[in-house]
Amino acid sequence: MRQKNTWISLTAAVAAAVPAVSAHATDWLQFGYDQAHSGYNVEERGYPVASTTTAQWQVPVHALGSASAIPSDSTPVYVSNVNTASGVKDLLFLVTQNGTLVAFAANDGAVVWSKRPTPASNSNLTTGSPAVDPNLQYVYAYGLDGKVHKYQVGDGTEIVTGGWPQISTLKPDVEKGASALSFSTAPAGSNYLYVPTNGYVGDAGDYQGHVTTIDLTTGSQNIFNTQCSNLFMHFVKNGTARTNDCNLGTSTNPGGPAGRDGQMSGIWGRPGVVYDSLTNRIYLATGNGLFDANMAGGYEWGDSVLALKRDGTGSGLGMPVDSFTPSTFSNLYKVDADLGSTSPAILPSTSNTYPHLAVQSGKDACVRLLNLDDLSGSHGPGHAGNEINAATSCTTDAAGGQVRTQPAVWVNPVDGSTWFYLATDGNLFGYRLVYDGSGKPSLSRSWTFTNAAGTSPVVANGVVYYTSNNGSSNNTLRGVNALTGVQIWSATIGAIKWQSPIVVNGHLYVTDNGAQLWAFALDGVFKAAFE
Numbered sequence: 001m002r003q004k005n006t007w008i009s010l011t012a013a014v015a016a017a018v019p020a021v022s023a024h025a026t027d028w029l030q031f032g033y034d035q036a037h038s039g040y041n042v043e044e045r046g047y048p049v050a051s052t053t054t055a056q057w058q059v060p061v062h063a064l065g066s067a068s069a070i071p072s073d074s075t076p077v078y079v080s081n082v083n084t085a086s087g088v089k090d091l092l093f094l095v096t097q098n099g100t101l102v103a104f105a106a107n108d109g110a111v112v113w114s115k116r117p118t119p120a121s122n123s124n125l126t127t128g129s130p131a132v133d134p135n136l137q138y139v140y141a142y143g144l145d146g147k148v149h150k151y152q153v154g155d156g157t158e159i160v161t162g163g164w165p166q167i168s169t170l171k172p173d174v175e176k177g178a179s180a181l182s183f184s185t186a187p188a189g190s191n192y193l194y195v196p197t198n199g200y201v202g203d204a205g206d207y208q209g210h211v212t213t214i215d216l217t218t219g220s221q222n223i224f225n226t227q228c229s230n231l232f233m234h235f236v237k238n239g240t241a242r243t244n245d246c247n248l249g250t251s252t253n254p255g256g257p258a259g260r261d262g263q264m265s266g267i268w269g270r271p272g273v274v275y276d277s278l279t280n281r282i283y284l285a286t287g288n289g290l291f292d293a294n295m296a297g298g299y300e301w302g303d304s305v306l307a308l309k310r311d312g313t314g315s316g317l318g319m320p321v322d323s324f325t326p327s328t329f330s331n332l333y334k335v336d337a338d339l340g341s342t343s344p345a346i347l348p349s350t351s352n353t354y355p356h357l358a359v360q361s362g363k364d365a366c367v368r369l370l371n372l373d374d375l376s377g378s379h380g381p382g383h384a385g386n387e388i389n390a391a392t393s394c395t396t397d398a399a400g401g402q403v404r405t406q407p408a409v410w411v412n413p414v415d416g417s418t419w420f421y422l423a424t425d426g427n428l429f430g431y432r433l434v435y436d437g438s439g440k441p442s443l444s445r446s447w448t449f450t451n452a453a454g455t456s457p458v459v460a461n462g463v464v465y466y467t468s469n470n471g472s473s474n475n476t477l478r479g480v481n482a483l484t485g486v487q488i489w490s491a492t493i494g495a496i497k498w499q500s501p502i503v504v505n506g507h508l509y510v511t512d513n514g515a516q517l518w519a520f521a522l523d524g525v526f527k528a529a530f531e
Helices: 012-017 329-334
Strands: 057-060 077-084 087-095 101-105 111-115 138-142 147-152 182-184 192-199 210-215 221-225 274-276 281-285 305-309 322-324 345-348 356-361 367-371 408-411 418-423 428-435 441-449 458-460 463-468 474-481 487-494 502-504 507-511 516-521
Touching: 077 502, 087 138, 101 138, 182 274, 274 345, 274 356, 345 408, 345 418, 367 441, 408 458, 418 463, 428 463, 458 502, 463 487, 487 516
Parallel strands: none
Antiparallel strands: 057 516, 077 087, 087 101, 101 111, 138 147, 182 192, 192 210, 210 221, 274 281, 281 305, 305 322, 345 356, 356 367, 408 418, 418 428, 428 441, 458 463, 463 474, 474 487, 502 507, 507 516
């Protein structure tokens, strides 16, 4: 088989004559499509065509009964064939900055229902995305009251039994849901919902990153704090250090801000928590904060990648199951170059020596290749350095190399090679995972789409879709060939920040900073990209 020479093979007339209905109906239940948040919809068979540069529909994001537009940095999730009061519908769920969860009809953008919990005093905003549980009955969303709420997908009825709504922070005025909610499921055992927490812009106040893991069967919680990880609780604001808070204020971290030890270390990568079914662990990355876990009695994990059990617990001694911290952690803290500006991205591997791999990028513009079976190469948590050949993996992006997006991961169906796609503050890069004669992996940058900074990409049918940030009121949706980086489609929407598209059932959906929700129809003839 070979790749087609042209990826846009239909005329506008043919596209208009064939309805955009997918032969492979699927759902997009959480950020990044699957439990690894790969951004790769393996079921999608649609192509963009010239006629779809105009949106199929565009609607303001607003609550039911209100015409006022509400900004949203959230990425939508999607469930098909939902029973609603107005019939069976495919639904999109979106969380606005003011904590309103809105259910939209996917065919025309009509608001089906909306809910907004009463905000806590002095709460600010959320930039996280909702998640739908694997049973397709409930959708979960942050509220500005410091809790996660559970709603029936069809009508928005809130569940208020079994421990719901669930606490995610006791100090919502300084801690927020910046990342997506996500879940994991396994052939045996409970399904878990993961709720990561970060601070507000400017790192103000006594906040600590933490992940709250909720057992969706029992409603019980496990809490892992990234500062004072030996304390398994939600901290109170300005409490007693090492008792019910972690405000150490001792300035023990070289180069760190004075009086901020035991604070910060937020979790703010777009998907927040990533589950790898092969290792049966969850992974998360933290932002700037004190790292002292390499010393006796240290339980602080700033600028680190942490591995936990699927239920959100560590070793039982206040330590994660495993960890990775760059040897440059002090400098990262000093120059505000959060490692955790992204989350780990799982890379399918064919190496017997390194069967479980991930990449971790960050605001320092480097892309680190990690061995998930031994993150630091030292057989346990609390060590620094020893990632796989990171020195060759910095973007050296002249237009600005900070990475604050989540990579998309794709496996080429022709040769089984693993690729990932990284949008920086300057360019979009296509990387391929390669191996030497001994099976040691490395990263090969195969192409660069220049001068097109953007948000987290997704992949469907051999096309990489993302929203490039032009630094103006109008921005460009792009589709590029996954193997070559050549642009094959584009469309114009409003300005963007964190928003990223989803591609599901023959459509692309995305929001923008103008509080608009956009839908683009893909080519209605569904055929293999590689033949």
